[in-house]
Amino acid sequence: MTIAGGVSAQATPTSRSTHHQYRVIVLPVDGGADSFLAGYLFYAPLNHRGTIGVLGDTGTPGVFNSYTWTAGRQTDLQPLPPLGDFSGSSTFINWVNQWGLSAGFATRTDASTSVSVDNAVIWTPDGKAHDLVGRSNTESHAVWVNDLGEVSGWLASTTPDPCSFGSSFAQTEGFIWQFGTLRRLGTLGGTDTYGEFINDLGQVSGHSQTSDISDPTSGCPPFDPFIWQDGIMKDINPGNFGGTQGGTNFLNNRGDAVGFGTTPGEAGFHPFLWRHDKITDLNSIGTLGGSSNSAFNVNEFGHVIGINSTADESAIHAVLWRDQTFTDLSTLSGDDCSEAFRINNDDQIVGISFSCETGATHAVIWENGEMVDLDTLIPSNAPVELTSANWISDDGVIAAQGILLAGSNMGATRAVLLIPTGECDAAAQAASALNRAAARASADSVAGAPSKGALSAPGGRANSMLFKPFSPAALRSKVQSAPRP
Numbered sequence: 041m042t043i044a045g046g047v048s049a050q051a052t053p054t055s056r057s058t059h060h061q062y063r064v065i066v067l068p069v070d071g072g073a074d075s076f077l078a079g080y081l082f083y084a085p086l087n088h089r090g091t092i093g094v095l096g097d098t099g100t101p102g103v104f105n106s107y108t109w110t111a112g113r114q115t116d117l118q119p120l121p122p123l124g125d126f127s128g129s130s131t132f133i134n135w136v137n138q139w140g141l142s143a144g145f146a147t148r149t150d151a152s153t154s155v156s157v158d159n160a161v162i163w164t165p166d167g168k169a170h171d172l173v174g175r176s177n178t179e180s181h182a183v184w185v186n187d188l189g190e191v192s193g194w195l196a197s198t199t200p201d202p203c204s205f206g207s208s209f210a211q212t213e214g215f216i217w218q219f220g221t222l223r224r225l226g227t228l229g230g231t232d233t234y235g236e237f238i239n240d241l242g243q244v245s246g247h248s249q250t251s252d253i254s255d256p257t258s259g260c261p262p263f264d265p266f267i268w269q270d271g272i273m274k275d276i277n278p279g280n281f282g283g284t285q286g287g288t289n290f291l292n293n294r295g296d297a298v299g300f301g302t303t304p305g306e307a308g309f310h311p312f313l314w315r316h317d318k319i320t321d322l323n324s325i326g327t328l329g330g331s332s333n334s335a336f337n338v339n340e341f342g343h344v345i346g347i348n349s350t351a352d353e354s355a356i357h358a359v360l361w362r363d364q365t366f367t368d369l370s371t372l373s374g375d376d377c378s379e380a381f382r383i384n385n386d387d388q389i390v391g392i393s394f395s396c397e398t399g400a401t402h403a404v405i406w407e408n409g410e411m412v413d414l415d416t417l418i419p420s421n422a423p424v425e426l427t428s429a430n431w432i433s434d435d436g437v438i439a440a441q442g443i444l445l446a447g448s449n450m451g452a453t454r455a456v457l458l459i460p461t462g463e464c465d466a467a468a469q470a471a472s473a474l475n476r477a478a479a480r481a482s483a484d485s486v487a488g489a490p491s492k493g494a495l496s497a498p499g500g501r502a503n504s505m506l507f508k509p510f511s512p513a514a515l516r517s518k519v520q521s522a523p524r525p
Contacts, residue, residue, distance in 0.1 A: 070096025326366020
C-alpha cells in the first residue's frame with residue numbers, strides 16, 4: 041500500500057503512559073429488550089455535561105421512545121399530540137446541547153392505515169415537545185441544535201422525488217430555526233437541499249443539488265456540500281472532485297467542515313477539510329491507495345478522522361489527518377477493518393474494529409499511538425460486550441453500544457455509558473482481557489456469535505451509506521432489521 045505525506049509519531053495533546061479504566065453504566069430500556077444510541081449518522085448525542093440521548097425499545101413493534109439520561113435521572117421525551125387521524129408514537133433524538141435542549145423528530149402514525157409521518161421537534165430539558173414546522177402531514181427532521189438553541193434540519197414538500205435527500209421520497213429543503221422562526225436555506229441551483237450540522241457561529245452545513253438535470257452515471261442531479269451563514273449559501277467544493285456527489289459529515293465550532301466528494305464517473309470518494317474558506321483534498325496529505333475514502337469528524341484543532349480503503353480495496357481502515365501528517369490507525373489484532381467516528385480535543389479517537397469477513401465488531405479507543413479494545417478497559421465482570429464506540433466528550437466520557445452477556449435478555453442490544461475512573465496499567469488490562477474473553481466465549485456458546493454490525497453491508501463489507509449523507513430514519517431502519525444473536 042502507498043502512504044503519502046508521512047506518518048506522524050502520534051503523541052496526543054495530553055500525553056499518558058497508560059489508558060483509563062472505565063465504569064460501565066448500562067442504560068435502561070423502555071419496556072422492550074433493547075436500547076440504542078440514537079443520533080444523526082453514527083454520532084451519539086452526548087454533551088459535555090454527561091447528558092446522553094437514548095432510543096428505547098418499547099416492546100411494541102416499530103415504536104421507540106427517546107429519553108435523556110443524566111447522572112441516573114431519566115427524562116422521557118414527549119411524543120407529539122394527535123393531528124387529525126394521526127397520533128403520536130415514536131420519538132428520535134439526534135443531538136442534545138449543553139443546556140439539555142434536544143433536537144430530533146417525532147413520529148405520528150395513523151392507526152387505521154399504519155402510515156407514519158416524522159416531524160421536526162425540539163424538546164426542552166424537562167422533555168416537553170415543540171413542533172418546529174407546525175401542524176403538517178409532510179416529513180421533517182431536526183438534525184442538530186447548537187448551544188444558542190438554534191436548530192438545523194430539513195423539511196419535505198408534497199412533490200415526489202425519487203432522488204430525495206429525506207426519508208419520504210419527496211423534495212426536501214434545508215432549514216434553520218432561530219428563536220421561534222423557521223427559515224429556509226435556499227439552494228445552489230437545483231431543487232433539493234438538506235440541512236445537517238449547525239455550530240455556535242450560526243453556520244449550517246449540508247448539501248444541495250446544483251441543477252435539476254440527472255447525471256447519467258448516478259441517475260440523480262448532482263449535489264455539492266455547502267456552508268450557509270447569514271442568508272448566504274456557499275458551495276464549498278464546486279464540482280466535488282470531478283464527480284457529481286458531495287456532502288458534509290461534520291461541522292465544528294470554528295467553522296471547519298469535513299466530508300466527501302466523488303471522483304469522475306462516481307468511481308470513488310475523496311475526503312475533504314474545508315477550513316478558512318479553503319478546501320483541502322485530504323488524499324493529498326495521505327492515503328492508503330484505495331478509492332473509497334471519507335472524512336467523518338474534526339475537532340476544534342482541525343484534526344480530522346475518517347476512513348481509507350486499502351490499495352487492493354479489500355478492507356477499510358480508520359485514519360487520522362493531523363498537522364499535514366497522515367496516520368493509518370490500523371485495526372485490532374485479528375481484524376482487518378476499522379472505522380473512526382469521533383475525535384475529541386485531546387485527540388482521543390473512538391470507533392470500531394471489525395472483521396470485513398464476518399462483520400463482528402469491537403468498540404475501540406485510539407490514544408497514545410495505539411488502538412485498544414475498550415472491553416479490556418472495563419471491569420471483567422461487566423455484563424456487556426462492547427461492539428461500538430460512537431462518541432467521546434472532551435472529559436473522556438464515551439457513548440458506546442454493547443450486547444448483554446448474561447441474564448434473561450442475554451444477546452439484547454444496550455446503549456452504554458463509559459466513565460473514566462483512573463489509570464489502567466498493563467497487567468490489569470491483560471487480566472481483564474483474559475477474563476472477558478472467557479465470558480464472551482461462555483455467552484457465545486449459549487447465544488451464538490454477535491450479529492453483524494448495523495454499519496456493515498451484506499457480506500461484511502463496508503456499507504456505502506457511510507460515504508454519503510443518509511437520513512437518520514435509514515440508519516434506524518437498518519438497526520431494527522439487523523438480526524439479533
